[in-house]
Amino acid sequence: MNKCKECGSYAINVGRCGRDDSDPDLCDVCYWRVRYERSQAIVAKLLQGIDVAVQKLLCVELERSIREVPEIVKACDRQALQILQEAAEEARRP
Numbered sequence: 001m002n003k004c005k006e007c008g009s010y011a012i013n014v015g016r017c018g019r020d021d022s023d024p025d026l027c028d029v030c031y032w033r034v035r036y037e038r039s040q041a042i043v044a045k046l047l048q049g050i051d052v053a054v055q056k057l058l059c060v061e062l063e064r065s066i067r068e069v070p071e072i073v074k075a076c077d078r079q080a081l082q083i084l085q086e087a088a089e090e091a092r093r094p
Contacts (some may be wrong), residue, residue, distance in 0.1 A: 006030040043091070049055055050088045 001010050004027035011027045013019065023031050058081065 004030050047088050047091055050084055054084050054088070057081060 002025065003010060004012060005025045006080055007027060007030055009027035009029065011029070012024065013028055014021055014024045017028060019028065019031055024035065025032065
């Protein structure tokens with residue numbers, strides 16, 4: 001019987017409980033923890049990207065008249081920007 005390389009548990013059930021055949025040296029808990037941590041890192045990067053995009057769009061809106069802003073920015077009205085900002089703030093809350 002194999003032991004988990006992270007915690008020493010013998011609860012390794014590859015191919016069961018939603019697991020695929022990857023990371024056969026991790027127990028079920030460590031397997032899902034690794035996936036959770038990876039997904040949280042991806043979500044954090046996405047939120048950071050949204051924040052940067054919103055800030056840039058707001059700066060463009062404030063610095064230039066609407067005639068000078070590219071067509072794609074014109075489509076982003078204040079309400080859409082506010083929704084994106086609120087979603088980013090909500091996602092960051094513990």
